[in-house]
Amino acid sequence: MAQVLQALVTGLLTGSVYALLGAGFSLIWGVAHVINIVHPALAVGAAYAVYLLAARGVDPLASLAVVVPLFFLLGVGFYEGVIRPAARRGGDLVLVSMVLTFGLAAALENVLAAVWGPGPRVVNVAYTGRAVQLGVLALPITHLAGAGLATVTIAALYLFLHKTFPGKAVRAVWQNPEGAALCAINLRQVTSLTYGLAIASAGVAGVALALIYSFSPASHLMWLVFVFLVVIVGGVGSLVGVVVAGMLVGALTNLSTLVIPFAWAPFFLFASLGVLLLLRPTGLFRR
Amino acid sequence: MSRAVAAGLAVVLLIFPWVGTGEYPLALLYSTFMYVALAVAWNVIGGFAGYLSFGHAAFFGLGGYTTGFFLVRAGLSPFLTAPLGAAVAAAFAALAGYPCLRLRGPYFAVVTMILGLAVRAVVLNLPWTGAAEGLWMTLPPWEPIVARRAFYYAMLAVALVTVLAGRAVRLGKIGVGLEAIREDEEAAQSIGVPVVRLKMSALILSAGLTGLAGGIYAYDRSYIHPDFMFDLHLSVLAVLMALLGGRQSWAGPILGAVVVRLVDEALTVRVGTEAARIIFGLGLALVIVLLPDGVLPYLERLRWRAPRPPAAVPAAQARP
Numbered sequence: 391m392a393q394v395l396q397a398l399v400t401g402l403l404t405g406s407v408y409a410l411l412g413a414g415f416s417l418i419w420g421v422a423h424v425i426n427i428v429h430p431a432l433a434v435g436a437a438y439a440v441y442l443l444a445a446r447g448v449d450p451l452a453s454l455a456v457v458v459p460l461f462f463l464l465g466v467g468f469y470e471g472v473i474r475p476a477a478r479r480g481g482d483l484v485l486v487s488m489v490l491t492f493g494l495a496a497a498l499e500n501v502l503a504a505v506w507g508p509g510p511r512v513v514n515v516a517y518t519g520r521a522v523q524l525g526v527l528a529l530p531i532t533h534l535a536g537a538g539l540a541t542v543t544i545a546a547l548y549l550f551l552h553k554t555f556p557g558k559a560v561r562a563v564w565q566n567p568e569g570a571a572l573c574a575i576n577l578r579q580v581t582s583l584t585y586g587l588a589i590a591s592a593g594v595a596g597v598a599l600a601l602i603y604s605f606s607p608a609s610h611l612m613w614l615v616f617v618f619l620v621v622i623v624g625g626v627g628s629l630v631g632v633v634v635a636g637m638l639v640g641a642l643t644n645l646s647t648l649v650i651p652f653a654w655a656p657f658f659l660f661a662s663l664g665v666l667l668l669l670r671p672t673g674l675f676r677r
Numbered sequence: 678m679s680r681a682v683a684a685g686l687a688v689v690l691l692i693f694p695w696v697g698t699g700e701y702p703l704a705l706l707y708s709t710f711m712y713v714a715l716a717v718a719w720n721v722i723g724g725f726a727g728y729l730s731f732g733h734a735a736f737f738g739l740g741g742y743t744t745g746f747f748l749v750r751a752g753l754s755p756f757l758t759a760p761l762g763a764a765v766a767a768a769f770a771a772l773a774g775y776p777c778l779r780l781r782g783p784y785f786a787v788v789t790m791i792l793g794l795a796v797r798a799v800v801l802n803l804p805w806t807g808a809a810e811g812l813w814m815t816l817p818p819w820e821p822i823v824a825r826r827a828f829y830y831a832m833l834a835v836a837l838v839t840v841l842a843g844r845a846v847r848l849g850k851i852g853v854g855l856e857a858i859r860e861d862e863e864a865a866q867s868i869g870v871p872v873v874r875l876k877m878s879a880l881i882l883s884a885g886l887t888g889l890a891g892g893i894y895a896y897d898r899s900y901i902h903p904d905f906m907f908d909l910h911l912s913v914l915a916v917l918m919a920l921l922g923g924r925q926s927w928a929g930p931i932l933g934a935v936v937v938r939l940v941d942e943a944l945t946v947r948v949g950t951e952a953a954r955i956i957f958g959l960g961l962a963l964v965i966v967l968l969p970d971g972v973l974p975y976l977e978r979l980r981w982r983a984p985r986p987p988a989a990v991p992a993a994q995a996r997p
Contacts, residue, residue: 425783476966484783485729488790489920490965492913497958500951611794611909618791622784656798660791667776667788 392526397644399527403537404602405640409633410540411595411613412620413547414588419626420564421584424473424487429592430613431495436461436596437513437605438502444513450597451535457593465589466582473585474578495610502607510606536598543594547587548629560584564627619663690833694826703825705942707897710829710836711890712938715911716918716930717836717843718886722879723916724924725852727859728778729786730880732793733887733915735773736766738906740888741895742800745812748896759831759892766888767881769796774880778873781862790912797907811902814895828897835893839886840931846882847927855879887915917961921968 411433418426436457443453472494476486512518517531550557562570563580571577599605599613616639624635639659646658694703715733722728740762747753747761777788801809816824846852854875857865866872895901905911914937922933940960944953 419783423783425787472962472966479966482729484786485916485920486965488729488731488786489913489917490962492909493958493961493965495958496910497955497962500954500958504951504955615791615794615798618787622788622791654802656795656802660795660799663791663795664773664776667779 394645394648396527397648398641399529400533401641401644402637403529403533403640404644405637406537406540406544406633407595407598407602407636408616408620408640409636410543410591410598412617412624412632412636413544413629414591414595415617416621416624416626416629416632417547417560417564417584417588417591419621421560422469422473422477422581423483424477425484425491426588427488427491427614428495428498429491429588430617431498431610432461432464432589433592433596433599433613434502434605434607434610435498436593437600437609438506438511440597440600441506441511441513444515449515450513450601451539454539454594454597457597458590461593462586462590465585465587468589469582469585474581499607499610506607508607510604510609512604513600515601532601536601539594539598539601543591544629544633547591550587551629556580556583560587619659622663623666694829700821700825703822703829705938707825707829707832708942709935709938710832711894712914712918712934713931714832714836714839714890715887715915716922716934717839717927718883718890719915720919720924720927720930721843721846721883721886722876723883724919724930725847725855725859726876726879728781728876728880729916730789730883731786731909731912731916732789732791732796733883734907734909734912735793735796736770736884736887737891737894737911738796738800738903739766739769740891741901741906742812743888744892744895745807745814745901746805748814749812755892755896759889759896762892762895763885763889766891767885770881770884771877774877774884778876778880790909793907793909793912797903800907801903807901809903811900814899814901816896816899824897828893831893832890835886835890838889840927842882842886843930844927846879851875851878921964 411430415426415429418424418429439457439460440450440453443456444450472490473487476490477483479486515532517535519530521528521530522534551561552558559570559575559580560583562573562575563577563584567577570580603609619639620632620635623638624631624633642662643655643659646655650658690706693706715737719730719733723730740759743762743765744755744758747758748755753761773792777785777792780788807813819827846855854865854870857868857870858872858875862872891906895906918933918937919930920933921936922931923929941953941957944956947953948956
């Protein structure tokens with residue numbers, strides 16, 4: 391029983407980080423209709439930034455002060471410099487954006503590999519390997535810090551989207567771009583802002599993942615799978631759905647390793663996705 | 678005219694291995710044939726039907742792994758295992774394709790991409806596929822040039838079969854149905870186009886042809902590993918080649934495949950794999966931004982723009 395509880399809680403903790411990564415991805419998908427394959431690769435980039443700073447004695451949490459503004463600007467620049475010109479040329483935006491952002495992800499992966507080599511890296515901090523004992527549960531501090539970071543960021547994102555005017559503008563564009571434009575909402579500004587926020591959240595997710603996992607230039611592919619799973623299960627267009635799906639995927643991945651042999655865990659995960667698609671092709675929470 | 682060109686090209690390609698060029702040009706053409714097969718096969722579902730699959734590496738890898746499995750475990754001849762690989766890939770497409778094809782647009786694209794990564798993850802973890810160690814096959818004790826010739830002809834045959842199949846689909850009744858699905862699926866269904874059957878057939882055919890290429894490729898490499906048999910890069914490459922050449926025609930992807938293969942090879946030879954992938958990734962992004970509809974429609978537009986005088990049709994007549 392303790393084992394199940396332990397797996398469940400660690401699954402939920404890592405699931406919250408998947409949810410954060412999925413939230414930014416889903417924001418870009420919803421608002422700009424772009425499948426941002428480079429999203430998890432940017433998170434890996436942030437993880438390497440943390441690694442670089444940690445080697446100089448900067449705590450991962452403190453490195454957020456650099457990562458968040460940098461990634462916000464990166465997101466705005468990415469939209470204005472790359473996505474917008476591509477979208478204005480016409481063509482099938484799904485196809486164009488997927489191939490385009492895949493190209494950027496492959497380039498980024500290989501830049502990271504050229505600088506740091508293809509092997510995995512670990513961020514070591516003072517509290518790595520230490521755990522908080524909570525009854526029968528042993529919770530690693532790094533997991534708690536990562537999940538805490540994810541929770542705070544998702545909560546901030548939620549409050550921004552629901553309580554502030556620019557946030558409501560983002561949701562308006564998400565639901566109906568023409569209607570929003572008719573209400574004098576500047577689509578370009580709102581989309582720019584969305585990209586900034588989404589990429590900044592990818593940066594935070596990268597910091598959180600660097601705390602929890604080891605990472606290599608190619609790790610973004612695995613994270614991409616989780617992002618996709620979260621967004622497909624949760625549905626595009628619902629932050630709450632993404633959060634629930636993230637927790638679900640995290641918990642399910644962890645719990646499944648208790649019941650079935652480790653080798654079959656991915657098979658189980660994807661087979662359940664197939665069944666879900668048969669029953670509810672548009673995800674659990676799609677409106 | 679074009680028939681004569683095709684016949685001439687076929688003769689040149691058939692004779693080419695015997696003109697004494699050495700192994701490298703044969704290897705280069707062999708991989709070009711493979712890319713042609715992948716691009717044309719992808720286009721059957723991605724271009725004709727408009728269902729953008731980003732998971733074709735799954736079919737390619739399944740074809741390759743089936744070949745490896747039966748070769749190593751059952752000692753079957755590779756001439757049998759490659760079609761067997763095609764059959765397994767097609768069967769998998771029939772099974773996994775049904776839930777996937779219920780989705781449209783970005784959802785289909787994303788779910789097929791998951792599918793590709795999922796099959797990789799599963800194969801990487803199962804012991805009887807060699808898992809993370811990969812699978813070794815023993816090639817017959819051929820001389821290098823003999824082996825190159827054999828694989829050259831094998832892949833040429835695969836490319837030819839694929840191109841002919843793609844052409845037959847595009848020009849036949851199925852192609853019309855698939856085009857109707859691409860333009861407006863509800864409307865197609867409402868006038869009696871068997872939408873599900875056509876989509877499934879297109880996907881199964883596309884997957885089978887991709888698996889066939891994978892089977893030959895695996896045998897040639899004689900060592901297979903999920904990292905390159907189920908490489909996401911391969912899935913995107915198939916999309917890119919079809920996109921570059923133009924997705925509406927059966928011949929467009931051939932052009933795209935040849936261009937992509939030659940650029941890829943030139944880059945790899947000149948700057949090494951890692952830098953090549955960086956330049957390739959960025960170049961890919963740039964090309965997509967500049968030519969979202971591919972090269973062929975762009976060239977056609979240029980051709981049409983030149984001879985037409987601007988005021989040839991009076992405005993009043995042009996109105997329907």
